[in-house]
Amino acid sequence: MAQESYVEGCSIQIPPLLEPNGFCFWKARFETYVKSKDIDIWQVIQNVDFYFEVEDLKTKLMKETPYELLKDDEKKQLGNNNEANMTLYNALPLKNCKIDLLTQEYEKFSISNKETIDSGFTRFNVVVTSLKSLDPDYSSKNHVRKFLHALPLKWRAKVTSIEEAEELATLPLDELVGNLKVYEMILENDGVVSKTTTKDKVKSLALKAKVTREQTSDDSDSQGGSNEDVDEEEEA
Structure with missing residues (x-):
């Protein structure tokens, strides 16, 4: 029989849990459990997710039907896709669920523009270490290439040079991270130098403008004095 849990006094059935070396017995119990809930969910588990298509009027090709155009019974069938996945997850041992979630996190891993190499590597290392502890096969994956491709666009030139x-x-991940951290410091220093140079240019332009204004003022005063002397000589 399926296990039961209790929430606020209500009994909620959960699927039978898959146990080591008990697949055949579990399969029969699991099939009975799912069919008793909804036969459509069993169809999804046995075959593929429900999927609805509509013809694109421009390309004349088939594409996925937008959700707002689906009929009520079609929306319900799409909901069965999620229900089937959740039922399977609840029936699997906790280890398998963790592996699935960590695998998704690994595949989608990325580093933002504002994140440092240290911060990105710390997050990446947690995922990889956790996967290795649960699934030994992950120790053989090329984590170096995955980490490189997770870097933001501003690192593209560096990534290309490393790949070439x-x-x-055979490149150790720690060695790669060390290389990237050195390059990160160069980028930061270039940014500081660039900002300093810009400030110096602004100060220089301001100083030149100030000197020019003072020279113009002095020349005007000098010309004014000369004109007064000429006027006094004429009057004499």
Whole structure:
């Protein structure tokens, strides 16, 4: 029988949990459990997700039907896709669920523009270490290439140079991170120098403008004095 849990006095059935070396017995119990809930959910688990298509009027090709155009019964069938996935997750051992979630996090991993290499590597290392502890096969994956491709666009030139100069299959991840941290410091220093140079240019232009104004003022005063002397000589 399926296990039961209690929430606020109500009994909620959960699917039978898959146990080691008990697949055949579990499969029969699981099928009975799912069919008793909804036969459509069993169809999704056995085959593929429900999917509805409509012809694109411009391209004449088939595309996924927008949700707002679906009929009520079609929306319900799409809901069965999520229900089927959740039922399977609840029936799997906790280890398998963790592996699935960590795998998704690994595949979608990315580093933002504002994030440092240290911060990105810390997050990445947590995911990789956790996966290795649950699934030994992940120790053989090329994490170097994955980390490189997770870097933001401003790193593209550096990524390309590393891929051309290094044998990624044998490059240790720690060595890669050290290389990237050195380059990160160069980028930061270039940014500081650029800002300083810009400030110096602004100060220089301001100083030149000030000197020019003072020279113009002095010349005007000098010309004014000369004119007065000429007027006095004429009057004499």
